[in-house]
Amino acid sequence: NAGVTQTPKFQVLKTGQSMTLQCAQDMNHEYMSWYRQDPGMGLRLIHYSVGAGITDQGEVPNGYNVSRSTTEDFPLRLLSAAPSQTSVYFCASSYLEGRREKLFFGSGTQLSVL
């Protein structure tokens, strides 16, 4: 089992460029989500999904788009990168059932926007 796989691990963008952060899980989890981690701010939820075709906004959704066409994949799109989006991004997935509910995290993507 690979768990949650994020690519790329590092990325440098120029202001205004677009890119997609990839996230895939092989645990058949219904729930997938994206977080950003900034010093002193903890982890902030960007977007989440409870199943294919269903997405919803988190705490800091502006500037990011998501879609969920399959159970396994949940890509995060930056349409026009800004320096404020410099951060470490984590994808996480989970079963929705209470007893099995716990987030499994990917290894993160370190993004710098110049």
Place this chain on the structure above:
Amino acid sequence: AQSVAQPEDQVNVAEGNPLTVKCTYSVSGNPYLFWYVQYPNRGLQFLLKYITGDNLVKGSYGFEAEFNKSQTSFHLKKPSALVSDSALYFCAVRDRTSGTYKYIFGTGTRLKVLA
């Protein structure tokens, strides 16, 4: 709205001493509560959770946490700290009666265990 507070940015403890990392939460409904740990240059790992039942929850690596509904707290504890416990710890909450699946994290507490 949900929120989590971790009032200490850093906690220092001597090896072998008990440790406590504090967490308080605010939800309008009933909470699911979690602790996650982030070791240096590694991803985040689940430690333990409270969903219902016993207020004292036991988790990985000898950690435990006590759910206190009246104080809206979920403090992480360990009877005897190890240097290898040094890491960044996050508390998280989900309001299980809200109908949403928003996990809200605290700002994190850096634990430093001194040899």
